[in-house]
Each structure stands twice: as structure tokens, then as C-alpha cells.
């Protein structure tokens with residue numbers, strides 16, 4: 001079974017061709033091609049993603065990437081999978097229309113996939129899932145911050161989410177305030193140095209509240225106030241920027257770890273599963289593991305390799321394969337910018 005998957009929910013144009021094979025009851029995935037065309041340079045000017053510009057780029061890039069992918073993997077395609085949501089609506093429609101035309105041309109079925117589920121499934125490509133569920137999933141990206149209880153593949157319940165900015169958005173906006181460029185996450189994480197001890201202290205919003213919700217806009221505002229209060233000499237000093245980057249990263253990590261571990265304890269989870277661009281943060285991964293060890297929790301930590309944390313179509317192909325297994329069929333897929341993981345597509 002060969003799946004061609006298309007992902008255009010945000011600012012990356014992604015196409016992947018994956019072979020899924022059942023082997024003694026388990027599915028083995030073989031990556032035949034996996035292309036991501038990033039628009040980062042284009043959006044850097046705006047300090048964030050500009051939807052109409054992103055849509056135009058997807059339209060331009062999709063045929064080029066398709067040609068390249070089909071050259072890399074000359075196999076016959078059996079199904080076409082595409083992200084239906086959540087994401088930026090004009091960008092989602094571009095991928096969906098392209099996928100529909102391709103499926104029609106190939107006379108093959110088309111599968112709609114959920115982008116958040118795909119970020120979670122990026123963890124289970126050729127991995128043993130025995131004794132994994134129930135799992136607590138933390139999906140942290142530029143557009144989403146959600147805690148999800150996962151009882152198995154396609155069995156989800158949203159426990160909590162951000163009330164305002166997403167964790168990745170907070171990294172991006174804080175970097176913009178400090179004049180560091182876009183996207184903020186990788187830039188701040190490169191500057192951050194946990195060995196630095198300083199007197200700079202930022203808030204950890206909602207950390208001790210009993211719910212599973214998050215809020216990051218206050219943290220961004222605290223960064224802005226601190227930055228504004230400093231003299232030009234301090235603002236431009238490497239020492240201040242480095243202290244700030246370290247503290248921003250630590251404040252976000254503290255909240256994410258505290259809330260996720262609380263959920264893991266409350267629901268007696270057997271594993272903690274991370275996904276989304278922010279999960280590419282090495283310090284987050286290390287501190288998660290050390291918190292699990294320190295508290296003596298018997299949970300496995302799943303984190304995809306960095307290129308599978310950020311947007312890609314390989315995870316979309318895997319999500320499409322599970323839709324196909326369920327025997328789902330679509331005549332006309334619709335974009336749903338606010339699609340939820342516990343909703344049917």
C-alpha cells in the first residue's frame with residue numbers, strides 16, 4: 001500500500017510518499033520520499049506567517065514538489081492523504097484542491113487527516129506500542145498547545161489547551177520583541193544557556209491552577225515590559241539577550257512539564273507523547289526525562305526526531321493510512337481551520 005500525502009496547513013509545503021506494509025499484525029512504514037519546502041525566509045519579514053502569501057507559495061510549490069517526489073519514488077500510488085485541518089484556511093484549501101485533482105487523475109481514493117493527530121502519530125512510526133496507552137499527549141506548535149488523553153490510535157479526549165497564544169507563538173513573539181528574527185523557537189533555544197544564573201524572573205502563567213489549560217500571552221507581555229524598562233545599552237548587550245532567552249525558554253518548559261506530568265499522574269498514563277515544532281526543543285526533552293526520573297514515574301517518554309516534530313507530510317501519510325484502515329471514504333473534503341482531534345472529519 002503506497003500513500004502519497006500532502007500537508008499545507010501552515011507555511012511549509014510538504015509531500016511525502018510512504019509504503020505501509022502489514023508484517024505479523026504490525027504495520028511497517030517505509031519512507032520513499034519526504035520533502036518539506038519551508039517558507040521561513042519569506043515570512044521572516046513579517047515576524048509570523050502571512051496567510052495569503054503562504055497560500056500563493058503553496059500553489060507555486062505543490063506541482064514542483066510533486067514532480068520531485070514522484071521522481072524519487074516511482075511506485076504506484078494507492079491512496080492520496082491530505083490535511084483537512086486545523087490550520088490556516090486558505091492554505092488548507094490549496095492542499096485539498098491539489099489532492100482532489102491528483103486523486104481524480106490517478107483514480108484513487110482520498111483520505112482526510114487531522115493535523116494534530118498527525119503530530120501525535122509521528123511518534124509511532126515503526127515503534128512498539130504495546131503498553132503505551134493510556135498516554136498523555138502534549139502537542140505544542142506555532143498554532144496549538146493542547147493536552148490530550150490518548151486511549152489508542154483514533155481514541156482521543158482533549159483535556160486542556162491554551163486560552164490565548166500557543167507555546168511556539170510565545171517563542172516567536174518574544175523573539176520578535178528582542179529583535180531576534182523568525183521563527184523564535186530555534187533562535188531562542190540556541191541562545192539559551194541553563195548554566196547562566198540571573199536575577200531575571202518571568203512569570204509561569206497558570207502553572208499551579210488545577211485545570212489542564214495554558215496561557216502564554218502574559219509571558220510575552222512580561223518580556224515586552226522588561227525589555228522596555230531597560231536602557232539601550234542593556235537591551236543591546238549579549239548578556240541581557242542571553243539571560244532573557246534562557247528565562248523565556250525555562251518559563252515555557254516549566255509550565256509545559258508541570259501540567260503534563262500532573263495529567264499523567266491524574267490519568268495513570270503509561271506514556272507521555274510530545275509533538276509539534278516546540279517538541280524539537282532539546283532542553284524540553286531532557287528536562288521532561290529528568291522530571292519523570294526524579295518523580296519516579298513509570299512512564300515512557302516519546303519524542304519524534306526534530307524533523308518529524310515540525311510540519312511534514314510523512315506524519316500525514318501515517319494518519320491517512322489509519323483512516324484507510326478504518327474504511328473511511330470521502331467524496332469532497334472540506335477545510336476546517338478549527339478541526340478538533342475528538343471530532344470526525
Ligand code: KG4
Nearest residue numbers: 141142143168183185186277278281310311
Ligand atoms: O509544528 P510547526 O512546524 O508548525 C505549526 O503547526 O505551527 O511548529 C512551528 C513552531 C514555531 O513557533 C517555532 O518557533 C517552534 O515551532 N519551534 C521551536 C523549536 N523549533 C521550532 N520552539 C522551541 N524550540 C525549538 N527548537
Ligand code: ZN
Nearest residue numbers: 141276310311
Ligand atoms: Zn504543525
